[in-house]
Structure formats: structure tokens, C-alpha cells
Amino acid sequence: MNLHAVPFEWYLILAAVLFTIGAVGVVTRRNAIVVFMAIEMMLNSVNLVFISAAQFLGDINGQLFVLFVMAVAAGEAAIGLAIVLALFRNKRTVYVDEVNVLKW
């Protein structure tokens, strides 16, 4: 199927839907790992916008940006998992809602 046959708007709509699913996942899931996966999903929907926009505009910059987003996501994954690990060592839990020593 020819990529050009699909209008840019459709990509945008798909990306928006994915992004929203991700954002809702962040606020509803308890498990820190799942929350983090939801964030990854948001980032990936952004990648979709970049690639389709680059195609639509005939410009290379958008595709380049995607590489950087992926690199940053990898960095975030490394640090995120390390933090969750440290949390588990201290508290024996990975549930976000059980972490609220700091409040008020």
C-alpha cells in the first residue's frame, strides 16, 4: 500500500489516540513499570507524528528527531528501571500509590 495514499490527518489521529491511551495509562495504573510503559507509548506516538510529518513535508529533520527521541527514551528506561529497583530494595513494592512519605 502506498504511504501517500493515507492522508497526514489520519496519522495524526492515530498518534493522538495512542498518546491519549498512554496519558490515561499514566494516571490510572498502579504499577510503576506499567506507568513507565505508558510513558513510552506516549513517546512512540510522538515518533509517529514526526515520521509522518517528515514524509508529508518532504523534510528530513523530523525523521532525525525520531532517532533522538528513541535515544532519550532508552536513557529514560535505564534510569527509570534503576529508580524502581532502588524503590523495591527499600520498600518491597513497585506500586506508585504506596509511595507517599513526602506530602503536605
Next chain:
Amino acid sequence: MAELIGLIVAFPLVGFLLIGLGGRRLGSEVRIGALASAAVGASFAVGVWLLVELLGRPAESRTLVLRLYPWITAGDFTAELAWRFDQLSALFVLIVTGVGFLIHVYAIGYMHGDRSFARFFAYLNLFIFMMLNLVLGDNLLVTFLGWEGVGLASYLLIGFWWDQQFEGVRIRWTGEAAMKAFVVNRIGDFGMLVAMFLLVLYAGTLRYDEIAGAVMAGTVIPPHIITLIALGLFLGCTGKSAQIPLAVWLPDAMAGPTPVSALIHAATMVTSGIFLISRMNVLFAASPDAMAVVAAVGIATAFFAATIGLVQTDIKKVLAYSTVSQLGYMFTALGVGAFTAGVFHVMTHAFFKALLFLGAGSVIHALHHEQNIERMGGLARYMPRTHWTFLVAALAIAGIFPLSGFFSKDEILWNAFIYGGPWLWAIGVVAAFCTAFYMFRLYFLVFHNSERFDHHHQPHESPAVMTIPFVVLAVLSAVGGFLGIPEALGGAAIPNVLEHWLEPIFAPGVAMLHRGSMHASHTLEYVLMGISLVIALAGIGLARAFYYRESTRPAALAERFRRVYRLLWHKYFLDEVYYALVVDPIYILSVRVLWRITDVGIVDGAVNGIARVVGDIGERVRRLQTGYAQSYAVLMMAGILVVVWYLASHTGGK
């Protein structure tokens, strides 16, 4: 020559730094006290030197300005760190450092043995430094720096004995009194800030001479803005100089050590309001409405405070209300355009009120911190020097010829009569009667009458380091008035020195008032003078009849006019009214209607009020901070939706 102004300011600063950082390491009490006093004395000496320099010049070039560097530049607007030594600031500098020096010396004796002796003197020097900035400032910003600084020093000094018990309306200890003073003053500062913003906005300058120029040009600042600026500044003055409606902090400020009451809360800091209006006389004169407000507030304060003074029993509180009342006189003078008279009274008042406070301190000292005049009496026998000097000061404040208070007060009343009308004069005279009465009630109850104090300790005269300042101040209180002998008495032979001296400062303001030269007859002036003298003598006589010996008459009178007595005893319930009408309802309201907080700021009690209200809201706000990361994320998403919706729906721009 102008560089010397820097020295005036530098000495107390150096003293503050040395004593503040060195502390006890500097050595004995006497050394610390001597260092602090010397710093102030040196400033005084330089002040005198510069005064002599000014005297040698023609009247129109008697201004020295020292510009250090531009402090703030923002676009076209520049404010420099600069000091101005001219006729007005010279007078204030000499009062501040002169009286200040005497009080420093006195405090060496008074504070003897205090745990924080060095800290006390560091604060006193800090105060003098800030006060000098206030009166020497070449622009409103430098004055404002000093204005805030003296507030800070005053706060530190009122709370010097932080955790002592202290009786006041909803105040239990001295720390709370300090906080009250601080907050009430910040309300006044708010007015100052507004005025300064408006000045920058409309006149583009904060320099006094340029502001005066802009006002006189007539077109630069619209008239209603001038009124607004003047009222904003005046709000600041009511805070610092304890006028209605911000008067309530001063009596509570008596929680501080007595030298502080004498220095800050009687002789110097509280007169900064008078200084500011005198400095800005052109601006005030350009707004008849603002002038009327100043006069009305002044006379009302003079009257109410004097009547409250009639029944108080704490020796320092009587003097505090007396101060408030005398300041009211000064504002009345400014309000009717008699700037010289107002400044004249600042000077004489500094002498005799400082002396009264120091005398009171000496008495308190002798009776081991007894402040209730009902537990004193008969002290003339034990403390002859305190007694005689106190009597001089009391006669001066009552306005007995030829002591200083007579001349300055009469000048104010005379001006009130011809420029303000008979009513203003009449209220002033009634207040003068009250003044004479409460002052001699105090005098007789303390120094005569029967001995009602605890005889465990024999009262004793204070050491020479304390009584020598008494003598100096007593002489000044006695003869200080001769600087401003009215034309009606002196004629051409004895000139009114002060008026000639200040003429270049006030001439533009007076010209602004558009008065024809008013030549009231001398006969009228003599008559009015006579009346006020008789009134003062009557007040003294009545006080003598009531209080010279033990008598049931005062109690009977109080019983007869029980309601009036209660009203005065509770200071017209001013504090209670503020709490009942403003603070409490707002507190209650705020629990239901959170957004009412901003209104509390207008009145006293705001300390507790605001703190409670804000604290209450704060408690609620902090509960929003649940500690759950995801609830934060929900708020973020809500915020994102609002921002996106707002920007997306407001396309098209301007």
C-alpha cells in the same frame, strides 16, 4: 565638603559592624558602650561641622549633595545612592545624633549587667545608621531604605527581651508586640510603595528636587494622581508615626527597653513621618485634599491619644500615648501648611520627650522594674536629680512659658487657628488641657503623694552616667524654644531663627498653597496665647488638687463617670473594635470565603489575623499535596487541557 556626609553615615555603620561582629570579645561593658556612643558622637560632631559650613554660605546655596553611584537604572529612570545635607536634614541629623548620643550614654548605665549588652548597642547603632539614611536621602528610595531599616531595628529592639510577659490586647509577651509593630508598619509601607511606583510612572524620578520640579510644572502629574501619591505616602507616615488608624502599635512597642522607647519611639523614628511630609512639602501642598486629610488625622489623633493618656497607669504607656498625641499636633501643623511649626515641635518634643522617657526609665530602674504608677509615689525625696529634670520636661510639654514646649505648641495652635479655623484650634486646646493634666497626674503620682512602693528595696538615684544626660536634655528642653520665638513676641529685635533657617525648604510649598500674606493682629495672637497658657495651668492645678496627696477624689470621679472612664481605660476599645469588626469577622468569613484575605491588611491585629487566615488556607492548600504522584499527574493534565483549549480558542491574536 560633601564627602563629609559619608562620614556621618559611616560612623554608626562601623560601630554596628564592630560591635555586632565583635560582640563580647571587644571587652568590658564600658568599652562597648563607649565605642557605640563615640560612633554616634562622632557623627554629631561632623554634623555640627557641616552645619557651620552651611551657615557660612548664602541661604540659597546651603545644600550639599554626595552622590556615590547610580543604584538602580532601568531605562530612563535612575535612582542614585546619594545623600543630601541641607537645612532640613541638618536639623534632623543633629536631633538624631545629638539626642541619640545622650541616650547611648544613658543606656550604658541602664543596660548594665544585661546578658546581651553588646547586641543591644549593635542594634542601637544600626538604628542610628538607618535613621541617618532616612533623613539624609537625596531621593525617596534612599529614604525608603532607611525607612525599612529603622523598622527592622525597631522590631529587633522591641523584641529585645523576647519572652517577657507583656500586657496588651491579645498580646501576651514582648515578641508579639514586636511582631505587631512590624506588621502594622508593613501596611504603611504598602502605601509608600504604591506612591513610589506612581511617582516613577508619572514623574519618572524619585529625586526630591525633581519631584518638586515636576509638581510645580503643573502638567506632568495629573492632580488626582498627586493626591493619590500624597495619600499613599501619608499612609506610610501614619504607620511609622503612629497616627490613626495605624497608631495601635506604639503603646505596645513600650515592651522594649526604656532607652529604646526614648530613642526610637519618642525622639526620632516616629518623627520620620513629619520629616517625609516636610521633605515633600511641595507635593502635599499641591493637593488640598491630602492636606485636609493630614490635618484631620493629626488633630483627631492628638485629641484621642491625649484623652486615653488621662487614665493609663503604666508609666511608659502614659508617655507613649502622650507621644502619639504630640505627633498628632505635628501632623496638624503640616496639614494646615505650617511646615516650620511642625518641624519646630519635632525638635522641642525630641528634647523633652526623651527626657521624660529617660526619667521614667530611671524610676523604673530604681524600683526594680515596677512600671505601675499606682505603686510609686514620694520619689522626689530619693531621686532629686531625676525629679527636678522630670519636672522641667513636664512643664515644657504642658506648654508653660518660657519653656520650649510653649513656643512650639503655640505656634501650631496659632497656625491651626488662622489657617484651619477656630474648631481645629479649640480641639487642640482641649487636647493641650488633657496633656497638662495627665502629665502632672503622672508627676504627682510618681514623685509626690504617699509612698506606695514595695519597701524591700530602698529606691536610689541613678548613677551619673544616666543623670548627666538628664541635665543636658533639661537645659535643652528649657531653652530650645528660643530658636523659634514668634514674631508677635520677639518683634524685630529677636528673629525667629528656625523659620529663617528653614525658609528655602518650605518656601516653594507655601507658595503652592496660594495664600495671600495674612496679617492677623498681634492682639488676637496674644489672646490665644494667654488662653492656652491659662488652660495649661488649669490642667496642672486640677492634677495637683487630685493627686498631690492621697485623695478619694479621683476614684469618686472615675466612679461618677464610670462609662467614660472605662472607655478611656480601654483606649476607646480601639484594639477590640479592630478585632471585633475586622479581624475576627474576616477570619470567620475567610474560612467560608477563602478569597477575602486581602482586606485584612488595612488594620491592626493583622499580625494574628493574616497569619491565621493564611495559615488556614495554607493548611487547605497543603492537603492538595497528597503525596500521590498520579494525583499530581491528573492536575497536570487538567492544566494542559485548559492551556491548550485557551490558546487554541483564542486564535488570531491581538
Next chain:
Amino acid sequence: MNEWLSASPLLVVSLAAVVALLVDALNPHSERVTYRFSLMALAIALIAAIATIPFRGVAFSSMLRTGGAPAVLDCVFAIGGILTILAARPYIAARNFEHDEFYTLVLYSTSGMMLIAHAQHLLILFIGIEVMSLSFYVLAGYFRQTISSVESALKYFLLGAFATGFFVFGIALVYSATGSLDFGGISNAITSQSLVLPSLLPIGIALIIVGLGFKVAVFPFHQWAPDVYDGAPTVVTGFMSTAGKAAALGAFIPLVLDIVPFKEQSIQTVLALSAAGTIIIGNVAAVVQRRIKRMLAYSSVAHAGYMLIGLAAANHRGLSAVIFYAAAYLFMQIGAFVVLAILERDVERSVELDDCAGLATQHPALAAAMALFMFSLAGIPPMAGFFGKYYLFTAAIEAGYTWLAIIGVLGSMVSVYYYIGVVVQMYFKEATAAPPTVDPTSVKRFPLVVSAVAVIVLGIVPSVLESLLSSFWK
């Protein structure tokens, strides 16, 4: 000027960070080497930054802006980094937790901040923000055996990554709408009305503002800040809440300059409302805190609000004021946090207000320094904080936001209450319990002295910095 030279502060710090990481990898437990190396690198960067201030321009195919305001911000970051490293060493050493990655992470976060300040391209901005934030996530959780530190890191990380999602989505939308990623191109597209997909632009800009607003911690994206600042190691909080904030505010400046021409009023309105909310929330919540660290954390939110005023004003005076305030705030806040770090007895127990009672008699110099910082934070003249606020509020009035200036003034009046509360404790209360034991070896005088002197000097000669800053917009 050569583009390599004009970008030298950024290059020095980035290179040093990489080298430090390599040294660490090849040679573990080289704390002293890394410590000295990081300090040296930041000092060189500081000198380079000062030297490049006059050379304004763009470098590397218009990816970076150099000289001028970015260079001044570089100085702020470098000084912040130096003070933090100096103060941190005794602090973490006393807790037996000195590892060389601490210094490396400070270098990395500083390089991220510099990237943000220099960014002239959305990609650079994105990378800069991520480099800074990722380092901060780790620094916040540096005490990995302490629950509050780990919690702080987790919250910061989850919410930060969440905000990043919105931020890049905004970039993607702006890119789709304008077909450009560099600020010049975006600005051209907006002013020449040659937008590809105009309807996406406002959404994209909104999301970018949100992303930056999160990093500055402004209402309603502020809620992470009190918890994170509270839980993170004290010296780290001082660094994050000042230099980190300054960087994100710096990123707003080109945005305001280049993109605001599009729908000026509505962006300004959003910023102004947010500033008002931030000031109110931060100050009001700070009043009721008993723990000084958390009080300063909330008040840090309020200070972000003050600085946002300058951006909402969107005039030249406002932009100068933001940088001035960021510099002043760096000194007073880091100073206060260094004092706190000295007073802290152990990691778990934070300093309460009552713990300061009687400090003035036991440690007069420490108390005097703290009082100075408190007065400056409260905005009492003639300290640096006063002039910062003065510039911000006048800028707001000039831009017609008088109501915002009034909220700012009222907010600082409230803040006087809690800042002076600390001074009252130190000077007027007797010590109740055992006096705070101050381990003399843990006191690094240098950062305190530098901060105190800077607070005073910026208060006495504010016009020097101010006139330098205002020369950048001509």
C-alpha cells in the same frame, strides 16, 4: 568570533562530563580526582562564559545562540555547579556516601542547562532538557538507601517523563505546522503567515509551554516540586531549585522573543495567570510548614512565580529582570540550603524550625548568614532579592500587568512572615533541646561566604548587572 570559541563554555563542560565519566569507568573510587577535575572544568567554563559575553551571534548552522544572555546564564550555571560541588563534598562525605558519579552528574546537568540556554533549535532544546533532567533524576535519588530520596527520584522521574511526553508532542506539532525546527524558521513561518497546518500551531505551542512550565514548576504543574525538593539530598535541592529553574526560564526567553508575536496576548495571559497562581499557592502553602526544607521548597515554587512575571510582561525589562532574579535567587537559595545542610544531623530527619532556636548565640556567623539569605529571599532592601523583585514588578507594570505586580507584592508580604520566622527562631528563642551540633569539618566556609557577598553586592550595585542585561535586547 570563531564558533568553537564562542560556544566554548558549553563545549568545555560537555567534554569534561564525558571525560569524567570515562575516568570513573576506568578507575573507580577516584573521588578526589573527579572532585578537583569537575571544579576545574567549571571554573574554566566560568571564565570562558565571562569572556564570550560580548560576542553575540549564532553558531553551528544556527543550532546555538552564543554570547549575551546565554553566556550570562552560563556563568550562573557554572557558579551554581561550583558552589554545589564545594558544599556537597563535606555533606556526602559525612554520610559516608561519596562517590565520583556525584560530581560527574553535576557536570552533566550543567552541560544540559547550558544546552538549554544556548538552544536556537528545538532539537537542542529537547536534548538539553533531557540531559539536565536525567541527571537530576539520579541526583535526587542519590541517597539510594534512604526512602525519602528514592521517593523523590521516583516522583520526579515519572512526572518528568510524563511532561516530556507532552513537550515532544508539542515539538512534533509545531514542526508539522511550520515545517521547521529552528527558532528562526518557526518565527519566519509565523510572521510570514506561511504555515503548513495552522490549526496545529497553537496546540503545539501550548504543549511546549506546558513542558517548560513543568521544569520551572509553575502552577498547575508545580506539584512535583515540593515533594522532590523535600526528599532530595539538601545540596542537590539547592542546585535543582535554582540553576535548573534558571535554565528552564532561559528556554522561555527565545520563545517569548520569537514566538510571542504570534497571538501575543493569549500567551501572555496564560503566563500571567500561571504566575499569579504559582505565587499564591507557593507562599500560602509555605506559611504552614514546620520543616525549613519543605518551607523553602514551597517558597521556591513562589519564586518561580515571581520570575514568570517577567516572562508574562514579555518586554525587555522583564527579560533582564528574569535573568537578574535567577542569578540573585541562585545565591540566596543555595546559601540557605548550604546552611541547612550544615545543620542537618542525619539524612532521615530534616531540620525543623525549632531546631534553629538559639542558633545566633551558638553559631553567630552561621546565623547571620542565614538571616541575610532569609532577608534577601523575603525581598527586604537592600539585598539582591529586593532589586530582583523590583525589576520584575516594574516590568509588569510597564507591560500593563499592574494586577500581577500587586499579587507579587502581596505574595512577598506573606513570605516575610515565614522567612522572618526563621530569623526570629535564631535570634529571639532560647535553644530548647540540645544545640544543633555543627561538625566543624563539615563547614565549608567558601560557598557561604561567596553567596553572602554576592547577595550583598548585587544589592548594593544591582545596576551593573542590570545594565549589562538590558544591553542584550538592543
